[in-house]
Amino acid sequence: MAVRSRRPWMSVALGLVLGFTAASWLIAPRVAELSERKRRGSSLCSYYGRSAAGAGAQQPLPQPYARQWPEQSPPPARQEFQGPQLPEAAPGVTSFRSSPWQQPPPLQQQRRRGREPEGATGLPGAPVAEGEPEEEDGDAAGKRRGGRPGSSHNGSGDGGAAARSSRPRDFLYVGVMTAQKYLGSRALAVQRTWARFIPGRVEFFSSQQPPNAGLGHPPPPLPVIALPGVDDSYPPQKKSFMMIKYMHDHYLDKYEWFMRADDDVYIKGDKLEEFLRSLNSSKPLYLGQTGLGNIEELGKLGLEPGENFCMGGPGMIFSREVLRRMVPHIGECLREMYTTHEDVEVGRCVRRFGGTQCVWSYEMQQLFHENYEHNRKGYIQDLHNSKIHAAITLHPNKRPAYQYRLHNYMLSRKISELRYRTIQLHRESALMSKLSNSEVSKEDQQLGVMPSFNHFQPRERDEVIEWEFLTGKLLYSASENQPPRQSISSILRTALDDTVLQVMEMINENAKSRGRLIDFKEIQYGYRRVDPLHGVEYILDLLLLYKRHKGRKLTVPVRRHAYLQQLFSKPFFRETEELDVNSLVESINRDTQSFSFISNSLKILSSFQGAKEMVGHNEKKIHVLVPLIGRYDIFLRFMENFENTCLIPKQNVKLIIILFSRDSGQDSSKHIELIQEYQNKYPKAEMTLIPMKGEFSRGLGLEMGSSQFDNDTLLLFCDVDLIFRGDFLQRCRDNTIQGQQVYYPIIFSQYDPKGVC
Incomplete structure (x- = not known):
């Protein structure tokens, strides 16, 4: 009886042992494999990631401020766009870095070679070689920028690209039409300015022949797509249609919006993303500045009444649905062209097969800005106005210097906005400290004060800060150290224009919902004084133009008084000293007769005594x-x-x-x-x-x-x-x-x- 009663328990124990043994044989290798993959994925340090040719290839990590979007995997290219085949990538080497002008082999050829396509979707990578000329591998670049190798920290106290890359980047594809002669100038300026702020991918389209072919000069590191059978002749009708076909064949299901841009346009990536995310890309939408042709061309472009096109200079934007409908009929559009203008023909093709045309919105003329000045010189001369600030694209900038000038102005505007946002945060922090009965920090006390004309309380008559009276052109002062009547200086004029511009932006912030628009006319008169501890104070009598566009349309001049205080933000300064480093190194070497690199470097960093002896040289x-x-x-x-x-x-x-x-x-x-x-x-x-x-x-x-x-x-x-x-x-x-x-x-x-x- 005792032996019989123990048999069921022995069977259960034996079953458990056998079950755990079988589970260890089946599950343990899989767990080890997953752990190894996780370990590899967390230890990526290379600038471009591991080789795409090896098994378990990893996607490259985004680098701080370099705007290197992760390599994407487009659908397989159609036969018409197959470029030269890439050689097999060696283990641990990225092949597209050394050959930026070549396209990847098609999916079928990769499978015939006996290797699996790269990427999570099993599709080949895009033919890109993104980056600036000075960019290096992740280790070197990370050390130079002050962050850890392969990390998203840039060494400046913020998260670098980590915060910006939190949103999906596969949103907008921009194809820039350029020519070989502009790859080292206009195209390179685009890559160094606005291209890095686009929420997606930017690629340049040129003729099939590589740039500088036969001249022995290395091409600039740009993601250039060489379209087969396309040259750089003008007008670029075939190039424009082939670029749109390339977008459709490679990226249709990957990006929501597609843009055709010139190499002399400037695009504000953040404003463009904000604008496009308010629209539905699944609908057929064709966006840009509406055009009908100039006076000499009216009636000669083959446009029926009510038909239009989007002008190519400020840029044309297509939704995914427009490309899906239009591209299968591009061959027919190329065979039936009525003009030499490629933007007119693209608009005709979109209207014929895409089921839509360029939007008739008046606002598009402001968002897609074209310089219509009478004596335009290939660039936008006046940047300090509301039209430039409200625009999404700005055209033209014919020379790289103009592109850098415009980009520098936009960055300065961004700095001003961030400094203003800093003051707002200090005010909120000071208010929260008062509401929570906690001590207000010293910095919040200085920068978080609300605007008021009574910050400074003079105790004696001599301490009163005098007001200066100003008109549109003259400044009157009662101060002893200034002339009583003088012309308004350029610095004061710039400050006044900037102040009025901010006031008008605040007034017209809700102009659409209110059904009215107010334009600035001139300053009738005003008062100004400077409080050294707080900021500049203005009392301005403004002549404005009131325009009502809802209901009964009305346009009347009005006068308003504006009481303004422009507070000082946190001061930033940098000490600079003109120093001839070469002369300093020669002086140190001559004095010490030392040829050690380390000792010379330490002397350069620690001892500047020799600079006083070389004043004549410096x-x-x-x-x-x-x-x-x-x-x-x-x-x-x-x-x-x-x-x-x-x-x-x-x-x-x-x-x-x-x-x-x-x-x-x-x-x-x-x-x-x-x-x-x-x-x-x-x-x-x-x-x-x-x-x-x-x-x-x-x-x-x-x-x-x-x-x-x-x-x-x-x-x-x-x-x-x-x-x-x-x-x-x-x-x-x-x-x-x-x-x-x-x-x-x-x-x-x-x-x-x-x-x-």
């Missing part, structure tokens, strides 16, 4: 121009003074003698011999002689001498009878501002010092 070089004819004795005295003042102390100066001579030339031989003597005595000194024939002319001589130098050269126009000291040269450097200020010294002359009391 100061701005002065070019002394002296026109001369005859007067040998006076010239001899001038050279003696120049030797004592400049040559012996080794001042950073260069002497240029413009020597006029008559036909005989006998009167200039002594001058030439004297200059040669000084050149032999001081071989390192810079002294130049410019001979000229004819009658003496001081203006002609100075013009001839100054024409030998660049525009940023510091010139001292000097007479031969002038005697000066070393401190005079320093005053010339201090009181001369390039492009703004000329220094006219007051010369002591005409009097004998012995006879003057």
